[in-house]
Amino acid sequence: MIIYADNAATTKLSEKAFNAMLPYFRECYANPSSAHFLGQKARSALRESRSVIANCLNAGPNDKLIFTSGGSEADNLAINSIASYGIRHNRRHIISSKFEHHAVLHSLSELEKNGFEIELLDIPEDGIIEPSAVAEAIREDTAGVSIMFANNEIGTIQRIEEIGRICRSHGILFHSDAVQAVGHIRVDVDLTNVDYLSFSSHKFHGPKGIGGLYVREKSPVSPLIYGGSQEYGLRAGTENLPGIVGTAVALEESLAHLDYKISQTTAIRTYIQNEIASIPSVRLNGHPLERLPGNLNFAFDGVDGDSLRYLLEEKGICASAGSACNSSSSEPSHVLKALGLSDSLCKSALRLSIDESLSIQDAAYIVSSIKLILSELWD
Numbered sequence: 402m403i404i405y406a407d408n409a410a411t412t413k414l415s416e417k418a419f420n421a422m423l424p425y426f427r428e429c430y431a432n433p434s435s436a437h438f439l440g441q442k443a444r445s446a447l448r449e450s451r452s453v454i455a456n457c458l459n460a461g462p463n464d465k466l467i468f469t470s471g472g473s474e475a476d477n478l479a480i481n482s483i484a485s486y487g488i489r490h491n492r493r494h495i496i497s498s499k500f501e502h503h504a505v506l507h508s509l510s511e512l513e514k515n516g517f518e519i520e521l522l523d524i525p526e527d528g529i530i531e532p533s534a535v536a537e538a539i540r541e542d543t544a545g546v547s548i549m550f551a552n553n554e555i556g557t558i559q560r561i562e563e564i565g566r567i568c569r570s571h572g573i574l575f576h577s578d579a580v581q582a583v584g585h586i587r588v589d590v591d592l593t594n595v596d597y598l599s600f601s602s603h604k605f606h607g608p609k610g611i612g613g614l615y616v617r618e619k620s621p622v623s624p625l626i627y628g629g630s631q632e633y634g635l636r637a638g639t640e641n642l643p644g645i646v647g648t649a650v651a652l653e654e655s656l657a658h659l660d661y662k663i664s665q666t667t668a669i670r671t672y673i674q675n676e677i678a679s680i681p682s683v684r685l686n687g688h689p690l691e692r693l694p695g696n697l698n699f700a701f702d703g704v705d706g707d708s709l710r711y712l713l714e715e716k717g718i719c720a721s722a723g724s725a726c727n728s729s730s731s732e733p734s735h736v737l738k739a740l741g742l743s744d745s746l747c748k749s750a751l752r753l754s755i756d757e758s759l760s761i762q763d764a765a766y767i768v769s770s771i772k773l774i775l776s777e778l779w780d
């Protein structure tokens with residue numbers, strides 16, 4: 402038996418997306434830039450997929466969707482665009498937060514080496530940044546703000562609409578890394594006032610190695626990759642058409658019956674949450690309600706998180722200690738450190754990220770397995 406509770410790391414490719422991708426490997430395999438009829442067919446699939454994704458995000462007719470190799474590249478492209486704008490307008494101050502994904506944080510530390518001043522906001526204990534903290538940090542030389550939509554380790558959902566309104570009223574650029582949010586909760590680029598928004602297909606049952614950056618109509622873009630004129634001349638390289646087609650199908654499918662899926666997943670999560678968080682010496686990391694429907698993150702006082710994860714794996718349960726990108730690192734999670742947890746509590750953490758396919762029986766099995774392992778570890 403395998404119970405997969407690591408959907409924040411990646412998801413299973415949907416059957417519908419898989420089937421939709423197949424013709425673009427060996428039948429309609431032409432380059433979308435080719436002039437012949439097969440190229441035209443590929444180009445039209447590209448256009449159609451872009452328009453489906455734009456609709457799903459409620460993008461305007463002149464906004465851009467730039468396909469990238471995934472969420473990391475989209476984040477890098479957004480930060481690079483804010484930085485280039487900052488250089489042109491002599492604004493070298495960028496605001497972000499301490500618990501962003503490393504695709505954002507490491508891009509920002511590169512800028513710091515090149516004369517930018519990076520201000521990383523502290524994270525309150527509940528994992529939700531106060532929009533007023535963003536407003537207070539804004540200065541005359543602020544080029545932009547980058548705050549994630551939902552955190553990948555603790556799942557807390559940020560007040561993006563309010564932060565977007567603040568950035569808009571100050572005339573500064575706003576990027577949100579929505580890699581964990583798109584396909585899981587409603588993401589509307591119009592409502593949120595973002596200039597840039599990153600997404601990644603493999604987080605919503607699409608293929609790996611494909612994602613994109615939404616860019617508002619007149620927001621500036623500075624390419625990372627130069628070459629051909631693909632993607633409005635802003636991201637060179639022959640398009641990953643099967644991936645793009647799969648992304649559109651997976652996103653449309655994720656958003657169909659979204660309210661039902663949210664309530665289903667939230668109900669199962671709440672059951673696990675109540676069962677585990679009520680155990681003495683267990684701490685739920687992040688706000689109990691304002692979090693992604695399928696995310697749970699616990700710290701277990703006196704327990705080694707890696708051992709707990711291995712023991713769960715022996716019972717067929719796939720979970721993770723934190724972010725998949727840092728699973729080989731022995732450093733405590735920067736997200737949990739930002740919440741104020743001690744190093745030993747950080748290292749005791751377990752992230753469960755479920756989706757609506759998890760049955761109540763599977764959830765009960767996860768709960769009883771964790772309780773049994775804890776009783777042995779704490780014995």
Ligand SMILES: Cc1ncc(COP(=O)(O)O)c(C=O)c1O
Binds near residue numbers: 409470578580610
């Ligand atoms: C919040 C967040 N941003 C960015 C990324 C990077 O996405 P990708 O794996 O598509 O490069 C991830 C992946 O874990 C993520 O969770």
